[in-house]
Amino acid sequence: MRNTMKVAKWEIKRNLKNKTFIIGMFLTPVLIIGFMLLGNTFGGSDTEETQELTTVFINDQLQLFSAIEDTVKTNDLPWELKQSDLSEEEVNKELEDTDDTAYLFIDQRSLEEGVIRAYTSEEIPPYFINQAQIVAGPLQTMQMKQLGLTEEELATLSRGVSVEAIASKEAQETVNEEEAGADPLKRIVPGAFAGFIMLSIVFTGMAIFQSASQEKKDKIAEIILSSLTPADLMQGKIIGYFVLGLIQAVVSITLVLPIIAWRVDISILQYLLVPELAFYIAIAILGYLLFASIFVGVGATMADVSTAGNFQGMVMMLPFLPFIFIGPVLSDPNGFMAQIGSYIPFTSPGVLLLRLTSLEEWPWMEIAISLTILIISVWFFMKLAGKIFKVGILMYGKNATPAEIWKWIRA
Amino acid sequence: MNTMLTVKSLGKSFKGKQIISNISFEVKQGEIMAILGPNGAGKSTTIRNIMGIMYPDEGSITFHHSKGATIPRHKIGYLPEERGLYKNVKVMDILLYLAELKDYPLDKAKQRALDYLKKFDLEGKEKVNVEELSKGMGQKVQFIASIIHEPELLILDEPFSGLDPVSQELFKQEIRNLAQNGTAILLSSHQMNLVEEMADRLFMIHRGQKVIYGEMTDVKMEYANFKCTIHGKNNKQDLAQLPNVQRVEQEDDRSIIYLSKDVQPTTWLRQLPNHINIQELTLNRISLHEIFIDIATDKNLLHEEGVEHA
Numbered sequence: 078m079r080n081t082m083k084v085a086k087w088e089i090k091r092n093l094k095n096k097t098f099i100i101g102m103f104l105t106p107v108l109i110i111g112f113m114l115l116g117n118t119f120g121g122s123d124t125e126e127t128q129e130l131t132t133v134f135i136n137d138q139l140q141l142f143s144a145i146e147d148t149v150k151t152n153d154l155p156w157e158l159k160q161s162d163l164s165e166e167e168v169n170k171e172l173e174d175t176d177d178t179a180y181l182f183i184d185q186r187s188l189e190e191g192v193i194r195a196y197t198s199e200e201i202p203p204y205f206i207n208q209a210q211i212v213a214g215p216l217q218t219m220q221m222k223q224l225g226l227t228e229e230e231l232a233t234l235s236r237g238v239s240v241e242a243i244a245s246k247e248a249q250e251t252v253n254e255e256e257a258g259a260d261p262l263k264r265i266v267p268g269a270f271a272g273f274i275m276l277s278i279v280f281t282g283m284a285i286f287q288s289a290s291q292e293k294k295d296k297i298a299e300i301i302l303s304s305l306t307p308a309d310l311m312q313g314k315i316i317g318y319f320v321l322g323l324i325q326a327v328v329s330i331t332l333v334l335p336i337i338a339w340r341v342d343i344s345i346l347q348y349l350l351v352p353e354l355a356f357y358i359a360i361a362i363l364g365y366l367l368f369a370s371i372f373v374g375v376g377a378t379m380a381d382v383s384t385a386g387n388f389q390g391m392v393m394m395l396p397f398l399p400f401i402f403i404g405p406v407l408s409d410p411n412g413f414m415a416q417i418g419s420y421i422p423f424t425s426p427g428v429l430l431l432r433l434t435s436l437e438e439w440p441w442m443e444i445a446i447s448l449t450i451l452i453i454s455v456w457f458f459m460k461l462a463g464k465i466f467k468v469g470i471l472m473y474g475k476n477a478t479p480a481e482i483w484k485w486i487r488a
Numbered sequence: 489m490n491t492m493l494t495v496k497s498l499g500k501s502f503k504g505k506q507i508i509s510n511i512s513f514e515v516k517q518g519e520i521m522a523i524l525g526p527n528g529a530g531k532s533t534t535i536r537n538i539m540g541i542m543y544p545d546e547g548s549i550t551f552h553h554s555k556g557a558t559i560p561r562h563k564i565g566y567l568p569e570e571r572g573l574y575k576n577v578k579v580m581d582i583l584l585y586l587a588e589l590k591d592y593p594l595d596k597a598k599q600r601a602l603d604y605l606k607k608f609d610l611e612g613k614e615k616v617n618v619e620e621l622s623k624g625m626g627q628k629v630q631f632i633a634s635i636i637h638e639p640e641l642l643i644l645d646e647p648f649s650g651l652d653p654v655s656q657e658l659f660k661q662e663i664r665n666l667a668q669n670g671t672a673i674l675l676s677s678h679q680m681n682l683v684e685e686m687a688d689r690l691f692m693i694h695r696g697q698k699v700i701y702g703e704m705t706d707v708k709m710e711y712a713n714f715k716c717t718i719h720g721k722n723n724k725q726d727l728a729q730l731p732n733v734q735r736v737e738q739e740d741d742r743s744i745i746y747l748s749k750d751v752q753p754t755t756w757l758r759q760l761p762n763h764i765n766i767q768e769l770t771l772n773r774i775s776l777h778e779i780f781i782d783i784a785t786d787k788n789l790l791h792e793e794g795v796e797h798a
Contacts, residue, residue: 080589087585091577296572300633303539303566304589471541 080305084313089320102325106332113336131177131202134161138184144215154208168196176200181212188220266348268434271357275364275426277329278322279396282369285318289376298470307467315369357430364426366455368396374462377469378477388479399427410435419447422454461486490517491552492641492672498547500533507533508696515641515672520663522687523676526784530696531676532569535645539566562590565639569646571630573618579629580614583636592637604632608658624655631659641672648679660686680777694783712773714753716745720765732756
């Protein structure tokens with residue numbers, strides 16, 4: 078065990094001193110942040126376009142301008158209000174050369190007939206006339222005042238009539254469920270967190286692959302093995318890359334989390350620090366151990382990453398298998414595909430995380446079976462990888478064929 | 489001298505083919521013991537079995553001075569035949585890592601590493617990346633790595649391969665030094681001249697089996713008879729009829745006459761007949777090199793000798 082820790086320490090130190098690794102470690106979160114911000118800038122410019130200001134000149138003969146200004150402000154209309162003395166004949170000429178401009182005429186006639194005449198330029202936002210209806214408010218108030226109504230009558234009238242929906246019992250229930258809508262978030266946040274940790278350590282774990290075959294390429298395996306056993310070396314690599322993966326995850330999270338917290342109005346930490354998180358992370362670690370042992374074993378059978386055969390290439394794809402299940406599991410977290418996914422060791426960590434975060438009631442029986450399968454597989458593949466690693470690591474200059482590997486396993 | 493390592497009737501086969509069989513020898517404290525043999529004779533296989541990198545099918549390997557059945561890895565230094573170093577690390581880092589794996593105190597290891605780097609003309613290279621070293625420099629670093637923890641038993645598999653004569657001399661001296669300071673050294677090589685100069689005892693192996701085993705001086709006495717090389721046109725029959733001749737080899741104008749063990753060089757030279765055409769004549773002992781070639785090419789010189797001396 079001491080030797081294992083020495084190897085682990087060495088692998089960590091070696092990678093942390095490696096520029097490529099350091100750059101990669103910081104590039105991942107920077108890319109995530111970059112894409113997040115990029116999306117936001119595009120989104121931001123979209124809203125700005127609709128926010129383009131319309132210049133509205135008002136020929137006001139009733140001293141309603143300040144009342145209209147207030148209304149526009151409270152309704153947050155994208156208007157720039159100006160007063161104007163131009164007559165209706167002059168306005169037509171003026172409008173010929175301008176865009177996004179409108180002239181509103183509010184005079185005695187408007188008060189009597191209840192019509193505000195609006196002249197607009199050819200280019201005008203499509204909702205302008207709808208927006209302009211708001212100006213009718215101050216005018217109406219004025220009309221009513223002229224009719225000599227008391228303040229009380231005025232208030233009743235201006236309140237208007239509206240249809241109010243009284244929620245039935247059923248509807249109330251849905252409202253309650255919506256309140257519980259905070260609940261999925263409670264599960265999704267730690268689930269997504271664990272999923273992120275798993276992906277990040279599994280991907281770093283793929284470096285084990287390279288590390289094991291590098292050991293052969295550099296021809297140092299025999300020197301190392303004169304000091305320790307193949308099992309020490311293999312376990313050291315698995316633990317070392319596990320820690321490296323965690324470092325990667327921590328770096329990413331410390332960089333990305335504040336930005337998410339700043340961009341999204343959810344108190345993430347509150348959702349994150351729940352007991353489920355420990356369980357999710359345990360699943361993530363099991364997933365890592367499974368893939369790490371497979372990678373380290375297969376890595377030892379290859380002379381060089383660039384000469385990986387079909388067999389080795391297929392093994393490399395195993396961590397991506399859960400992606401096949403994402404669709405079916407999300408559409409039916411208790412469905413057939415979801416169940417199958419949780420019973421296949423290669424997909425079960427991913428599928429389990431997915432299901433547990435989307436399910437209200439946890440199917441404890443299935444979880445237990447799935448975890449048992451997973452733990453047995455981890456143990457089994459560790460043993461298997463140990464056997465392959467022991468022989469493979471000393472085989473220089475050629476890739477092992479599946480037939481050869483089978484023989485080592487049986488030996 | 490204490491015996492450090494005993495190998496007893498070691499045997500190993502791959503895919504039903506016997507690679508080595510019935511290999512037995514000892515390595516003692518303070519001596520240089522050489523395993524000789526042509527390529528594929530089983531030298532590296534023997535060494536890998538000793539190091540526990542392979543497991544023997546039969547026979548036993550005993551490390552004296554160590555308790556228990558496990559290999560005392562911390563007391564052994566090993567320079568394998570297939571060797572290299574991690575590429576993207578600094579020289580000092582890897583030396584310290586290898587010392588740490590042997591549980592050797594790091595401050596001591598650092599001092600030793602610096603001393604040895606200086607000794608091998610690599611002063612100031614401790615912070616250089618391994619990939620920037622030349623092949624020869626790399627070999628020196630590997631050698632330092634194998635002795636940095638003051639091993640009691642040092643196993644060197646083809647230590648001289650790929651070295652220039654200057655570096656070979658450096659290695660030879662250092663290996664001798666180590667032996668004088670009490671390290672038991674097991675050395676495999678196919679470079680006979682070097683081995684002949686250095687080794688105290690030798691074990692010659694061919695096709696996985698023992699051919700010669702013993703003290704270097706004894707082996708030389710026993711096998712390295714006189715041979716006489718004559719340049720000039722001569723009849724093979726004439727030469728074969730001379731006294732004390734075992735056999736004659738002829739190639740163009742050059743004849744090599746292998747003499748028997750009990751020949752008296754002066755008397756033998758005196759009785760050479762006058763009609764023999766001599767442009768040039770040398771009389772010397774058969775070198776280890778020739779014995780080795782004989783074995784490797786199955787000329788059976790040794791076999792004849794062996795029968796005679798059996």
